[in-house]
Amino acid sequence: MSEDRGVAQALPDDVAALADVPADKGEVHVVHLYPREMSIYGDLGNTRCLAARLRWHGYRPVVHDHHPGAPWPERADIILGGGGQDSGQVRVTEDLARHADRLRELALDGLPMLMICGMYQLFGEAFITVEGQRLPGLGILDVTTRGNATRMIGPVVLDTDFGSVVGYENHSGSTVLGEGQQPFGRVRHGRGNNGSDGHEGARTGNVVGSYLHGPVLPANPALADGLLEVAARRATGGWFPAEVDDTVADRAHRAQVRRLLGS
Amino acid sequence: MRTSLALAAGKGTRALSRLRGGGSALPGLVTERLDPAVLRHTLGALPRGVVVVSGTNGKTTTTKMLVALLRAHGLRVFTNPTGSNFTRGVISSLLGEVGLSGRLDADVAVVELDEAHALHFSAQVPPAHSLLLNVARDQLDRFAEIDHTARLLTTLAEQTTGGVVLNADDSFVSRIRGHVGDGVQVRWFGVDPSIAERLPELQEADVRYEDAEQAREPGPGDGLLLPEEDGRAFTVRFVGDPDADVGPLTLRQRGLAAMINATAATATARHLLGPSFSAPTAARALEAVAPPFGRGEVIDVDGAPLELVLVKNPAGFTVALGTYGTEPVATMVAINDNYADGRDVSWLYDVSFDSLRERGVALTSGVRAWDMALRLRYDGVEVDHVEQDLDVALDRFLGDHRGRPMRIFCTYTAMMHLRRRLADRFALARFGEDPDA
Numbered sequence: 106m107s108e109d110r111g112v113a114q115a116l117p118d119d120v121a122a123l124a125d126v127p128a129d130k131g132e133v134h135v136v137h138l139y140p141r142e143m144s145i146y147g148d149l150g151n152t153r154c155l156a157a158r159l160r161w162h163g164y165r166p167v168v169h170d171h172h173p174g175a176p177w178p179e180r181a182d183i184i185l186g187g188g189g190q191d192s193g194q195v196r197v198t199e200d201l202a203r204h205a206d207r208l209r210e211l212a213l214d215g216l217p218m219l220m221i222c223g224m225y226q227l228f229g230e231a232f233i234t235v236e237g238q239r240l241p242g243l244g245i246l247d248v249t250t251r252g253n254a255t256r257m258i259g260p261v262v263l264d265t266d267f268g269s270v271v272g273y274e275n276h277s278g279s280t281v282l283g284e285g286q287q288p289f290g291r292v293r294h295g296r297g298n299n300g301s302d303g304h305e306g307a308r309t310g311n312v313v314g315s316y317l318h319g320p321v322l323p324a325n326p327a328l329a330d331g332l333l334e335v336a337a338r339r340a341t342g343g344w345f346p347a348e349v350d351d352t353v354a355d356r357a358h359r360a361q362v363r364r365l366l367g368s
Numbered sequence: 369m370r371t372s373l374a375l376a377a378g379k380g381t382r383a384l385s386r387l388r389g390g391g392s393a394l395p396g397l398v399t400e401r402l403d404p405a406v407l408r409h410t411l412g413a414l415p416r417g418v419v420v421v422s423g424t425n426g427k428t429t430t431t432k433m434l435v436a437l438l439r440a441h442g443l444r445v446f447t448n449p450t451g452s453n454f455t456r457g458v459i460s461s462l463l464g465e466v467g468l469s470g471r472l473d474a475d476v477a478v479v480e481l482d483e484a485h486a487l488h489f490s491a492q493v494p495p496a497h498s499l500l501l502n503v504a505r506d507q508l509d510r511f512a513e514i515d516h517t518a519r520l521l522t523t524l525a526e527q528t529t530g531g532v533v534l535n536a537d538d539s540f541v542s543r544i545r546g547h548v549g550d551g552v553q554v555r556w557f558g559v560d561p562s563i564a565e566r567l568p569e570l571q572e573a574d575v576r577y578e579d580a581e582q583a584r585e586p587g588p589g590d591g592l593l594l595p596e597e598d599g600r601a602f603t604v605r606f607v608g609d610p611d612a613d614v615g616p617l618t619l620r621q622r623g624l625a626a627m628i629n630a631t632a633a634t635a636t637a638r639h640l641l642g643p644s645f646s647a648p649t650a651a652r653a654l655e656a657v658a659p660p661f662g663r664g665e666v667i668d669v670d671g672a673p674l675e676l677v678l679v680k681n682p683a684g685f686t687v688a689l690g691t692y693g694t695e696p697v698a699t700m701v702a703i704n705d706n707y708a709d710g711r712d713v714s715w716l717y718d719v720s721f722d723s724l725r726e727r728g729v730a731l732t733s734g735v736r737a738w739d740m741a742l743r744l745r746y747d748g749v750e751v752d753h754v755e756q757d758l759d760v761a762l763d764r765f766l767g768d769h770r771g772r773p774m775r776i777f778c779t780y781t782a783m784m785h786l787r788r789r790l791a792d793r794f795a796l797a798r799f800g801e802d803p804d805a
């Protein structure tokens with residue numbers, strides 16, 4: 106499987122082998138948007154994490170890499186996107202516009218999506234450049250981002266509906282929530298959307314936007330499973346998680362919380 | 369007059385900070401404050417000017433090799449020692465070698481500068497030549513974006529007055545060709561087309577696009593890396609000029625990355641030396657270069673080799689794993705996230721650890737020991753122990769594998785810490801002291 110344009114990827118056998126249960130609970134299709142252009146800060150790790158956890162829970166993961174210009178995958182039960190550079194964003198905007206209506210419909214329909222950093226911004230209402238130019242986004246999340254001279258960089262701890270979440274932010278855009286837009290989390294350490302209102306990310310239905318890299322899912326298994334539960338219910342009609350050994354993830358998570366919050 | 373005062377003050381500070389065992393940058397800072405043009409006054413006057421080596425990966429190794437090549441051809445070379453690749457580091461090392469008149473007893477300066485500081489430097493002293501290696505992710509906190517790094521290197525090339533040597537296989541670097549000034553010569557290095565399939569070992573696939581300009585067709589004068597079958601020996605082949613071919617030769621440092629660094633250094637030396645370049649002299653010089661600190665350094669631990677391998681970005685870690693991954697040694701991975709390491713550890717998910725799967729990892733350590741163990745879990749690599757404390761981890765690792773070959777992959781501050789401990793226990797050169805010197 107060399108140039109797998111839009112083709113499903115397999116999970117490495119050795120990772121699958123960590124599961125104690127057979128993969129007999131059904132297929133769940135994971136779509137990663139623009140893994141080349143919009144995943145330069147390790148956000149591919151989120152996709153890897155979901156695929157592995159699906160298998161460990163007894164489901165069969167099918168991962169589709171969606172590249173610009175390629176046909177839309179035959180099935181999507183959960184969609185992921187990551188951060189990129191300016192040049193990467195330019196490369197994906199045309200394709201994103203082509204699938205805009207579809208993505209808005211899927212979001213309304215309750216499909217779980219996790220959009221990090223650059224893709225979070227593109228899922229918002231608009232991005233306003235330093236020069237004042239207004240670039241419209243998909244409008245799935247009611248957030249507006251302004252280009253900023255200073256970068257917000259560093260480790261982050263949040264309180265969210267999925268419990269505490271740790272990660273790493275690295276963004277120059279400053280994002281403000283529209284009226285009534287829920288944040289993804291409240292900042293306990295770090296800067297968040299804009300460094301002033303204590304909000305991080307945005308959440309509408311099952312769509313989560315966030316600045317957190319890390320990547321965010323491996324060290325926050327409750328968030329990963331929260332998204333997977335919705336995906337598995339849509340795909341298979343139920344959610345029957347297996348017991349997954351998360352000792353290492355919990356220790357990594359706790360080490361960061363203790364270090365950054367001192368508790 | 370101002371330069372003399374500045375140098376005198378800097379020299380005083382240098383003596384003081386030496387006594388206190390202080391860092392290398394302070395005296396440079398003092399001198400620079402007193403005379404911002406100190407670099408221009410001293411380095412600008414050298415007969416063959418300044419050669420700057422920049423890029424994300426391989427600066428230290430390449431600089432060392434280029435210096436060795438030029439010295440072997442009889443040139444007197446000033447250089448900044450390993451690890452002090454900032455403007456102030458250059459001034460600090462100048463202080464040791466320059467008289468108060470500001471005259472430096474050298475024909476040429478070869479300096480390693482990181483991308484951000486190269487511009488500050490080149491504003492003071494426009495380089496006669498620059499060698500631009502590659503653009504990859506490193507220290508995201510500091511430089512933020514690859515695009516930004518590429519722009520910095522482009523500006524450096526624009527400020528170069530005599531000639532630039534570019535990497536033909538790195539599209540971020542090769543497209544700089546369109547930005548050099550009139551009359552500035554362009555030379556190329558790269559891998560021989562016959563081994564083009566090994567390029568991914570040296571690059572980051574996820575930031576290269578199919579529609580990026582295709583690799584440059586090799587042309588006359590290009591220096592190309594051609595490895596031998598055995599994987600250790602290689603030749604630097606000059607297109608259209610087989611008499612200039614250097615090798616086959618074998619480096620003391622291992623791996624494809626070191627070979628491409630040698631190719632870059634050789635292409636640059638040939639460009640600088642012109643007709644006085646001697647292929648046999650170059651081959652001998654390269655074979656004698658010792659691996660720089662932390663790049664495949666081997667420490668004798670009671671008769672068993674312990675290798676310290678510095679990892680600082682996805683490309684570097686991937687290359688290191690490709691070089692060493694499947695050899696039957698015990699492996700430890702130590703990941704810190706201090707400023708000098710890069711505070712974001714996300715990049716570990718852009719490295720494939722598949723090659724460690726068969727033998728597993730004995731220990732993960734450092735501030736982010738648990739995150740490293742978690743990362744390995746997602747590649748199906750078994751980890752025996754997780755121990756955040758580096759001292760405890762090192763004791764355990766050495767104790768558990770007595771008499772067997774060992775390897776530690778570590779980020780910068782983890783390496784500094786471990787190496788200090790090892791230096792106390794086994795006879796080792798101190799950091800900054802070249803084992804050859």
Ligand SMILES: [Zn+2]
Nearest residue numbers: 188222275276
């Ligand atoms: Zn980001």
